[in-house]
Amino acid sequence: MTDTTDCLAADRLRMTPGPTEIPAPVRERMAEPAPNPDLEPEFFSCYRNLTDKLTRIHAAGPAGEAPATPDRDTVVLGGEGILGLEAAIASLVSPGDRVLCLSNGLYGDGFADFVEQYGGEPVRCEISWDETLDPNAVEAAIESADESFDVATVVHCETPTGTLNDLEPILDVLESHTIISVVDAVSSLGGAPVPTDRIDVCLGASQKCFSAPPGLATCTISDRAWDRIERVETASLYTDLEPWRTAADEGEEWFPYTHLAANVLGLDAAADLLLEEGLESVFDRHEAAATLCRDRAAELGLDPYPASHEACSPTVTALEFSGSATDLQERLRTEHDVVVATGLGELEDDIIRIGHMGHNARTERVERTMVALETALK
Ligand SMILES: Cc1ncc(COP(=O)(O)O)c(C=O)c1O
Numbered sequence: 001m002t003d004t005t006d007c008l009a010a011d012r013l014r015m016t017p018g019p020t021e022i023p024a025p026v027r028e029r030m031a032e033p034a035p036n037p038d039l040e041p042e043f044f045s046c047y048r049n050l051t052d053k054l055t056r057i058h059a060a061g062p063a064g065e066a067p068a069t070p071d072r073d074t075v076v077l078g079g080e081g082i083l084g085l086e087a088a089i090a091s092l093v094s095p096g097d098r099v100l101c102l103s104n105g106l107y108g109d110g111f112a113d114f115v116e117q118y119g120g121e122p123v124r125c126e127i128s129w130d131e132t133l134d135p136n137a138v139e140a141a142i143e144s145a146d147e148s149f150d151v152a153t154v155v156h157c158e159t160p161t162g163t164l165n166d167l168e169p170i171l172d173v174l175e176s177h178t179i180i181s182v183v184d185a186v187s188s189l190g191g192a193p194v195p196t197d198r199i200d201v202c203l204g205a206s207q208k209c210f211s212a213p214p215g216l217a218t219c220t221i222s223d224r225a226w227d228r229i230e231r232v233e234t235a236s237l238y239t240d241l242e243p244w245r246t247a248a249d250e251g252e253e254w255f256p257y258t259h260l261a262a263n264v265l266g267l268d269a270a271a272d273l274l275l276e277e278g279l280e281s282v283f284d285r286h287e288a289a290a291t292l293c294r295d296r297a298a299e300l301g302l303d304p305y306p307a308s309h310e311a312c313s314p315t316v317t318a319l320e321f322s323g324s325a326t327d328l329q330e331r332l333r334t335e336h337d338v339v340v341a342t343g344l345g346e347l348e349d350d351i352i353r354i355g356h357m358g359h360n361a362r363t364e365r366v367e368r369t370m371v372a373l374e375t376a377l378k
Helices: 026-029 039-059 080-093 106-119 134-145 167-176 225-229 261-277 279-299 324-335 364-376
Strands: 075-076 099-101 121-126 149-153 181-186 201-205 216-221 314-322 349-356
Touching: 039 075, 039 201, 039 216, 039 261, 075 080, 075 261, 080 106, 080 181, 080 201, 080 216, 080 225, 099 106, 099 134, 106 121, 106 149, 106 181, 121 134, 121 225, 134 149, 134 167, 149 167, 167 181, 181 225, 181 279, 216 225, 216 261, 261 279, 279 314, 279 364, 324 364, 349 364
Parallel strands: 099 121, 099 149, 149 181, 181 201
Antiparallel strands: 075 216, 201 216, 314 349
16 A cells, blocks of 8 residues: 555645645635535525636736626536536537637647547647747738638646747737637636636636646636537537536526535635735736746756746746656655656656646745755756
């Protein structure tokens, strides 16, 4: 049997780009008795409170301010982040539809795979993984295509490589062609401003910057996306977003399947923490943690994987490593009680990733990580 004593040690620091450390108020709320999600109206109130709070968090602009009446619905699915991505494609794409898939990384490519899986035809507009998306290239891809597009996909923060795309100019292009935008903001929502008020389907997950456990996917959906979702025949119940439009409406209190009550309570507590702190302060905290991480890495001679400083995400730092990143990761965990991530796929052994998102976006945590990294490198 595996001995879990070490990994339960209170002072182990988990600086991974999700799941993140879960603060005590979230854990305590999850341990409370929860209403039956199918039978007790109190659960529907919990769910509605949560979606209201998420709508406010999702709508927060760069200064943390939220519009008074954001005209988007937020739904929370029982399932981790990837369910939100798959559900968006399953619900918006019919067989034969051509979808513009913008990609500078693993999750951007993954959207194209989902499109294929649901019978659509992905038209890829790709750029190297250390760069960010170029709006001129997006415009050129749309102009040179034989037919127009109804739907486009884009990833805000490519967690595996630590890049953050500038969404505003990309959304300018998509809006000018009235293309429905599907944005994976899984590792940026709640850690960096996301222009959710301009996005048709904006996707998040509980275990990243919200610092709740994995298990819930959040989707903020515009009216025109709902209209399309209602027209598309989805071949699966689990990935169909349509039933969630009426679920938990006043007088329509039901969910397509049993909701994850404890997770909903935990995410609600996490949302309270973000709103109490204020989104402006939360975003500043992420920027400060990211800046410290990169400055300390530079002192250690480690370069960020993204090609420019502007391309780096405030929620995760990916550093190039000329030795074995997996060996370094192992030493940090076993000798220093600090857990970090490596690259994914072909980059597994070439990149070390430090998550400074959610509860972990604190300079003292980054400092302890970098001290451990410095010692491990010696
Ligand atoms: C950008 C991005 N999208 C989607 C996902 C998938 O989320 P999950 O692991 O919760 O399924 C992740 C997970 O790391 C991610 O980083």
